Amino acid sequence: MGKYALGVCPHVVHGKSFWRKNINMKQVNYDELWRSVLGDIELSISKANFSTWFKNTKILVIEDTNVVVGVPNGFAKEWLENKYQSYILQALRTHQPSVSTMHCAVYNPQEVEAQKNTVQSQPQSDTKTRSTQKQSAPPHNIPTGSPRVQTQVMLNARYTFDNFVVGDHNELAKAACHAVCSDLGHIYNPLFIYGKVGLGKTHLLQSIGNHVRTQDAEKTIVYTTSEKFTTELVNAIKNSSIDRFKAEYQKVDLLIIDDVQFLAGKEKTQEEFFHIFNALYNLNKQIVISSDRPPKAISTLEERLRSRFEGGMIVDVGQPNLETRISILQTKALEKGFYLSDEVLRFMSENIKNNIRELEGALNRVIAICDLRRQEPTQELVEQALGEIIKNNTKKCV
Template sequence: MQKTAETIWGNCLSFIKDNITPQAYKTWFEPIKAVKLTDNALSIQVPSKFFYEWLEEHYVKLLKVALNKELGDTAKLVYVIRMENTYGNKQPFTESIPSSQRAQMQSQQVDVPTKSKSPELKNPFIIPGIRNVKIESQLNPNYNFESFLEGDSNRLARSAGMAVANKPGGTSFNPLLIFGGVGLGKTHLAHAIGVEIKDKYPEKTVLYISAEKFTQQYIESVKKNNRNDFIHFYQIIDVLIVDDIQLLSGKAGTQDVFFHIFNHLHQNGKQVILTSDKAPVDMQDIEQRLLSRFKWGLSAELQHPDFETRIAIIKSKLYRDGVEMPEDIVEFLANNIKTNIRELEGAIISLIAHSSFNKKDITLELAKSIVDNYVKNTKREVSIDYIQKVVGDYFQMDVETLRSKTRKRHIVQARQLAMFFAKKLTKASLASIGSQIGKRDHATVLHACKTVNNLAATDKQFRKFVEDLDKKLAV
């Protein structure tokens, strides 16, 4: 029987498959194709330079044994690197492998290293021309768990983050999706998890990146015709943190490449952490296959901080800055800036700056003038509780009645209007709105919003309800 490249490589694969883990075989050998057999040299096609370098660094002995069994001691292996039209001609098979090394090789476990020895690894974070392949985490060490204060609004997300940090890739929280409105601490928590992992597991490769930067890097890789190297770079990460994943909306190519990276990481027990300003159910123009994967782990919402948490945040900020402030001023700030932690910290910084520059004590009057200015220049977000109260007062019913299970028409309409305005005026997810307005699910909220839109277009009286409430809730 005549030997062909396909039959020789097929026999090699059978031998290799018996000597490594199924996952390693699937990752590193299934994508390879036999190209040709010439003068006892087998040419195989690999997806990228990085792929070839990885084989040479980790599987050269195994490849040697497999090929020698088929073609004898003079066998040679030629790598054809797809897309880049370059050839890597290696002749590594120049000595026999002792049986002791072969036994060691047979129990080999694949674990992608934190850095590659080869300068060919295309690291999208390295400036062109600088031969450095070390992968920096891009983490901000100031965003840690110590400065991320726990309260009712963030307890689930923070606890899940701690669990992931203690055992990355080893919990059911994979991926961990942290979602919530602007300024509630999503980025802070994502960094805190990464910082804690780096502290506990310094050997692990942790990488933080915004979805926007990921998209830019992907576009650049397509332009430079090294898409596969881009994918393989991200596939060696142990803990991948992607901020604002909702920004992949409508970007089909980037979604596709992220899908393949996500699958590889998840299948290999690596940890994925995502943040978003929306729950998966509310994301628009994201492929269904990607959304379904976002739901594999845990989606944890960061809600608006309650009064006690706001007090704790202010005191923590003052302590870190070495500033003392009377208790009544702390309470005033906590009572008047409710929607956003970033806004709250900004007001404290403004207050301290005014006091310092003008050499004035921090007084309640000064705090009031700062807050008035701050609130005027900041678009405020009303709370769901406030919306329910305004709608209840308008229809002369208490909030308990509004949230009740009754199907009376006027109460149902009031409830639907509250849901409609909560969706319009807050960053809360549909699930969160439903939960706070009578323990309904997200589908009920979606139906309520459609009903309000339809009735406002066809019913003159109902349209007046919407217009009146719009004015009352104007921010």
């Protein structure tokens, strides 16, 4: 496994001198090698995946035949090791044939860069002075005392990345959401997620908000719907407080707007949203938007807003296949403390195909009937409980 098997570069966590020595002696060679490797990988995978997972990566150290690749967060570590290890190894061996294995380690790019500059600008014998300087350095994330608006209480804590079931239909969308959380305002801004009703868009939006709030309680997060935004705007106009309304929105670090398609046709709302969007974007504040259709398909949407939406990352959430529906249904049932046999899971998933929300509604109906009758959820009972729902689904599929 090697001494970095835990996935965190020891220097970053424990402050050992090992990494400083490597920076001073070999980092230039590592950088040149990694640039060549990235050039090969970029030709083999999609641009979106390359930007998401390989940004801020580098070789930390080559130890014998093992390469340790530094990544900025645990999400990138998991994906590079599980999804792209073969690509990385193939590219590494093209330029360094002796390489046999690789794994990833989470590191702090800012800390490593600062240490590299320290080593290059100070004599090696000045260890004591460097230690003193490091201890006296100002801590990160000191509150500035600037005023903050209250986070809008529309986040539901039960929506997280951990309980979001991933399949081929939503894999890229979830990856993009993870990437946004790791570097707000810089990787994909805006992030535009679209898909039909009930496929998990709101779950992803809520997961972003909950994750950021957990990681940094100082961040100001606003999660709202386009309809609620419109209502607030109308009230602000009536109360002659439009300037305060815009100022409050322009203070946020993360703005999440659900169902943005309902802005279509509302000229005044679109105008004010455009100004808020521009202000946040110019300050590198993150904007995440969802819709039931891509920007180009939203009729009566102002062209300047459409252009802004299309200037970021657009990902879709499609229909889950049978295996994913089974997995989602099982997860939802277990969350409710309810057990379904494999037979019942498959029956429900085969007959309810439209969207996840309808599948969850069917589950709630089955649970209610089982509780009422004090019976186990056999396939016969489930068929009776869901007869009308299944009949309607069959009509829609014809």
